Structure formats: structure tokens, C-alpha cells
Amino acid sequence: MNTTHSLIQSTDWFPLFLSLKVAAVATLCSLVLGIALGWVFARRKFPGSTIVEAIFMLPLVLPPTVIGYGILVMAGRRSPLGAWLREHFDYTIIFSWHGAVVASAVVALPLVLKSSSAAFAGVDRSLEAAASTLRQSPWSVFLRVTLPLAWPGILAGTLLAFARAMGEFGASLMVAGSIPQQTQTLSMAIYDAVQAGHDDLALLLVLVTSVISVLVLVMSNRFFSLR
Amino acid sequence: MRSFRLLACAAAIASSLALPMAASAQQLTVSAAASLTDAFKELGPKFEASKPGATVRFNFAASGALLQQIAQGAPVDVFASADQATMGRADDQKLIDADTRRNFVSNSLVLIEPAQGGVGVKSLQDLSGAAVKKIAIGKVATVPVGAYTRQVLDGAKLWEPLEPKFVQADSVRQVLDYVGRGEVDAGFVYRTDATIAGDKVKVVATPSGHTPVSYPVAVIADSRQKSLARDFTAYLTGEEAQAVFKRYGFGKP
Helix, strand or coil, X not given: CHHHHHHHHHCCCHHHHHHHHHHHHHHHHHHHHHHHHHHHXXXXXXXXXXXXXXXXXXXXXXXHHHHHHHHHHHHCCCCHHHHHHHHHHCCCCCCCHHHHHHHHHHHHHHHHHXXXXXXXXXXXXXXXXXXXXXXXXXXXXXXXXXXXXXXHHHHHHHHHHHHHHHCCCHHHHHHHCCCCCCCCCHHHHHHHHHHHCCHHHHHHHHHHHHHHHHHHHHHHHHHHCCC | CHHHHHXXXXXXXXXXXXXXXXXXHXXXXXXXXXXXXXXXXXXXXXXXXXXXXXXXXXXXXXXXXXXXXXXXXCCCCEEECCCHHHHHHHHHCCCECHHHCEEEEEECXXXXXXXXXXXXXXXXXXXXXXXXXXXXXXXXXXXXXXXXXXXXXXXXXXXXXXXXXXXXXXXXXXXXHHHHHCCCCEEEEEHHHHHHCHHHEEEEECCCCCCCEEEEEEEECCCCCHHHHHHHHHHHCCHXXXXXXXXXXXXXX
């Protein structure tokens, strides 16, 4: 018990706080984008919408290395966007925690997208129609009728997205690197501990990650069953 | 009739499981440091040609990571490390047949920068300049090139000042990739890696102040192919292999 106590005390908990921070910011970004896209795909069926939706869902099935490589190619130093950002703002997402946020947001988006799309599709259109006969603007109908009705489903998907963002590893490792005290998230810390043979530390971090993820998933389940 | 079908299923499953067993009869698994990737890939077919019926498969990663795999029981027959320290740890953990351990090549550490768009690093001291924002090195604990880098920078009293700029990579090839892509301003790799990267990177210095980069190879204690494994380690110090190593820029052991 004493050694466990001293292990907990001597452990650097920066990766935990960084993971929480990265996951929170990434989930927020994917929430906003996911709601917008989810509404579009639920309500506006344009030609090719299934294919476009499938493209947004791709990060769910693509290997993390493909996603990481894609981000490097699109935002790295040699890319048009990356070069422009570096030149004008001296800013880059590579090897910064912002890169980890981008990678996590990309993999979390499909989860928010799918659940909000399903949630919006499940809202009774007649209620929205009733609201617009009461002279509510489309934006007001969305905010006061559609969104509140779809909220449990969206929230469930958001919590799933948060858990996914907490566990993000491959793509964020490629884009942000595992720089201790700067970009080393919890999953990267576990990976480093295993590679260096620090089994005690690895086990401790694995337990922490698992407990947090289980909690988040339990909460998510409760919101899914609320619908 | 039913029992016949059951029997047929069982036989099918059993034979499909037996197949891989038969295939591994003369297969050698070699875990080698990442910097040996190209040279070993060329030597593999040559060794197979010299020993009909034998196949060699390679597993390349940082020496520390490979050691971890072996320590956890990975079925490896030969281990080639990029530094004596990692092989020493393997020896301490009784993972190798110590009498098969031998040095087979040497290498040197170089400081590189991107060939295009680099900030103009010319020496170790330039690394402290404001123009150099990120430096790629191997993870000190598990990647030998990182350990050599640490020795050099400790000796030059630059380790602590440069620490905020480090991006620690999982293998020397990843360091090479970061520099080649221009994502970092400088990196430390082996001369042989800089050569492989061709026109993507340029060598700016060959720092001294590290233990000689000497690569040892040894047979794993739990190997099931002891005699073939010994043949492979002997092959590495033979004339044919040494000529290949020389072509890639490795030095004599």
C-alpha cells in the first residue's frame, strides 16, 4: 500500500490533465460541427448526401496512421495551409497540443454526427410545423423546439465522443508528438511507460484511463436510454 | 452422419492450425534496430540464398522497444541492437546466449537539418539560437541514438538549455522523417540514415563526445532455431555482409 501511495505521489499527472483538456476542447469543436452537419444530413437530402456523410464518417474506420498522415499532409510545414500559417502567424499545430485537439476532433466527429443526425431525424416534424405556425422563425424553431427534443441523443453521442477523444493515440502521436510536459497525453504516457519497461506506472495510468472512460460511457448510456 | 461432419470440421481446423507450424520449420525471426532496416532487407534474401530452405523475417524498431518485446516473450531468434547498453540489459535479464554476442558494424552520430528551408544550422552551438525552434532526437530511454545524443549534448553542456526544444521520437527513422519533412529545424541521426534520406536532409556536423556507436548481435536464449540463428550472426561478420554494410556507410565493428 505504501509503495502504491508513493507511486501515485511521484507520478507526473500532467498527461491526465492534458488529456482532459484536449478531449474537452476537441469534443466542443466536434459538437458544434456535429450538430450542424447532423441537422443537414437529417433534414436536407441532396444528391450524393449519403456519400458526403460517409466521408465524414470515415475517421471512424480509417487507421489512425492514415488520419495522422492526412493531417500532416494538410497542415504540415510543406503544405499550403501550414506554410501560410507559419509565415504569417508563426503558428503551427504540429508538435503542439492544438495538433492533438485537431486529431481528436477528427476522430470524435463521426460519433457526434451520427447520434445527432439520428436524434434530429427522430424529432416529430409536426411539432416543428406547429411552432412555425405560431410565427417562430426557423432559427427559433430550431433552438426552442428541435434542439431540446434532440438533446438527449446528441448528449449521448457527445459523451461517447469525449471518451473517444480521451483515448485518441495514433493520429495525435503523429501530429503532436509525445513531448513530456507539452503534448504527452495519457495514452502516450502509457505507451512510453510500456516501452521503457515501467510496468507499475503503465498499470496505474491504464487504471486511471479505464475508470474515467467507464464513467463517461455509463453517463452516455443513461442519456441514450432517456430518448 | 452428424458425427462425421463434426469430425470433418475438427480435422479442417486442426490441419489449418498445423500449417503454420510446418511453415516455421526453418524460419528465423530477427529483431533489429531501425537504422539497420535497409541493409538487413538487402541481406535477408542473400542469407536465404546461402541457406536453401531457410527464410528470414525482420522486425525493425528502436532497440529499447525490441528488448521490451523480447522480455515479454516475443518469439525472436536474433537480436541486433544499436548500442551496447541495450544488449547489456538483455544480457542482465538473461535473454540472450552471451557466448553468441558479437559486434558486427559501427556507425557515427550526425547532426542534420532539412535540405530545403532549413534555418542554417552549422554546429551544435547554433542549436541554442532563436531560429531553431524544434530539435528531433530519439527517446533517450529506449532509442540508442537518443542516448548517444544525450551524451554529446551533456558533454557540450547543452542538454538542459535545449530541453524545451526537443521532440522525442520513437525511432531514429522517425527523427529522420521529421527532419526530412521540415517539421523540425534539426535532428540527430546516424550517418547511414542521413545517407538513405538522400536529398531531403543535409549533414551539418559530426559531433564527438559519445561512446563509440557499436552494434552488437546475439542469439536469443529461448530461440527454437539456435543453429540457424548462430549461422546468421556469423554471416553478419562475413565478407558478403560486411561489403553490403560498407556500401550503406557502416563502419567496421
